[in-house]
Amino acid sequence: MSRRDLTLHLGLVAVLFLLHFILPAYHHGVLARIMVMAVYAIGYNIAFGYTGLLSLGHAMFFGAGLYGMGLAGLHYGVPAFPAFLIGTACGAALAFVVGLLALRTEGVSFMIVTLMFSQVAYLALLYFGAFTHGDDGFVVPDASRTLMGLSLSDEGTRYLVAWVLFSGALLGSLWLIRQPFGRVLIALRENEERARLLGYDTKRRKLAALVISGAVSAASGAAYAALFGYVGATFAGVQYSIFALLWVLLGGAGTVLGPFVGTLFMFYLIDLATGLTDAYMLIAGVALVGLTLFAPQGIVGELRRRFWKDLP
């Protein structure tokens, strides 16, 4: 890992920390949420951006974390941190099981199979409504939103917890893709046959990548439940799988910073466009088409292509 790479990513982390002290209240709250959702995008990027696994079912992993954390708190009174770990473990376990089955397929078939699994998970949440509170969802009890005596509903605590999680996910993904394991993932994306020819057990590595991806996505879901206090089936719906794909594509698939940039860009694009016109989706659509035409590798991907060839 070059010093320049490290400086760039640590610099972003430092800037986000400094913003905690200077941002106006609205943008402070928005950035906390963006950091949590960017962790979801980082998780998705490990599977899609680095390993080439185009999933349309990642909302089930986000939902597993969300419900794992929330239900542990609601039904069993589990405190925030253990509940967070339970949520993350739920996502990892679900990713392992889904991976064992879905990774028998590849390409478009993998995309469809993950979509189907995700729909099963979503409908299961509705079916077991007596336990999950179905489509209405539920509010996470305050007792499960307290960490070391600090309320996670407090704006400052929320931001800093989101920042710690995001920093960990960002630097963790940077570290991961600079490891031999991460380089094998990239090799799988570029040419799986060749990787197999070189002696790598590609199925096992893809499964590992999916489990890591699912765990990170679930950590984001669990954090959302803890920090924002609501758990609902909407988050496990297909649109949240597409959001992750969209954020990663916009920011730059296969770049460490891309998921954050894509999430940030998409949020403010919608938020600012709503202030201009009721037809804000049209503005968002035009911007997305423009970006696709002129920066097909995403914002960070385009920067890498033009200015910084070895940007991770």
Add this chain to the structure above:
Amino acid sequence: MTETSKKTPAGTVRGPSRRQALKTLAVGGTAAATLPLWARYAGAQTGEPIRIGFAKHATGIGASYGRWYDRVSQAAVKKINAEGGVNGRPLELVTEDDGTDPKRCAELMEKFANQSKCDLAFGTLFSHVVIGAAPRAAELKLPYFVVSEGHHVASGMLNRWTLQPGITDVKSQVKAMAPFVHDTLGKKVTMIFPDYAFGYDHRDNFTAAIKALGGDVVAQIAIPPTETSFTKYFPKIPRETEVIYHVMIGPGVLTFVKEMGEFFGPSRPEIFGFIDSLEAVNLSSPGLEFLEGTYFWEGMPRYLQPDAPGYVKAYRDAVGLDANGASVTDANDVSTAAHMFGCWETLHVIKAGMEACNYSGIADRQALIEAVEQMSDMPAGPDHPQGAKRFNGKTHQVFGPQYISKVEGGKLSVVHTASIEDTLYPDEVDYTKMSF
């Protein structure tokens, strides 16, 4: 020697030059011309608008409701402002699309509180959106007046900052229907409902209510939300069924009604449904002929009734409703009449609450909540056109009359009005004991 003495002869008073006079006139004229603006600005120091953040279902599954919620809210604000506003201050709606999405609506709470500097938040029908946004409203200490009809407020799931003073909840609606169904239509009921929380609210509350009256639910048929054809469910309806109770919603409802008609033909049991199935749907749509002679719950009658009081007509005129409950500008643009009145009434409750606590700004948000909690009976009239209301400050939920209408000649005619007493149930929470 001064310049003046240089130019002015001693003992004379120098008058203004023509240029100076023109300048003075110009400045004075400008000041006079802009006086109304300055006066308006000076007035604004004491009469700044009260900003109400309106979370609107402009897109997503709730869009048809959002469109009408918006129209009704705009009309109510126009009326309130024409009557002098709130303590002399006009109301101003700050409308944002929540996408019928709980995450976006939670974000809007932050936007209303921290960026738009709204005094309070208002709106939103779908339960999951309200439940997703309410925790953030409480954290931001932002009064959140919902128009959702969900039981989530009165169930105690939410918080002290969230109130529902303008529309009754589904539990009270369903409970109030049981006596009419039992006494008039039949005692053996088969329920058909969507297989998720909204349907379960109906299943659980109606089953308990009809059993308490001595009737029975002989079958409960839950239909998955992804279903597009319903023919396989109708054979599950027991022969002994005297009444079918249905509460299907979503795009499949027309198919549901059409297939039910084909299944039963001319000999059918009595049929009772919730108009939620057909809100914003024209009753003269092809396939709905089968509904002739069936009954519906309505929160407020869609069609103008012959005995409608003047204030109901005034409300409908203000909102822009024709006699059939459609837009006066487009007969195919059918309203969500059974729910949207809640926006009108909620805004009037906000006005009354603000006047009661002499609301002057966001520092009085808590006082506003406390003032509304003190409210109880509200008479029917221009502020409450749906009917008289009784607000329960402990549960933050309002109770009111419910209407049962029969489809006659393709229109809905009110045949029974359930009283407020029929809708009451024991308190499940006391929000007034919760801290702010």
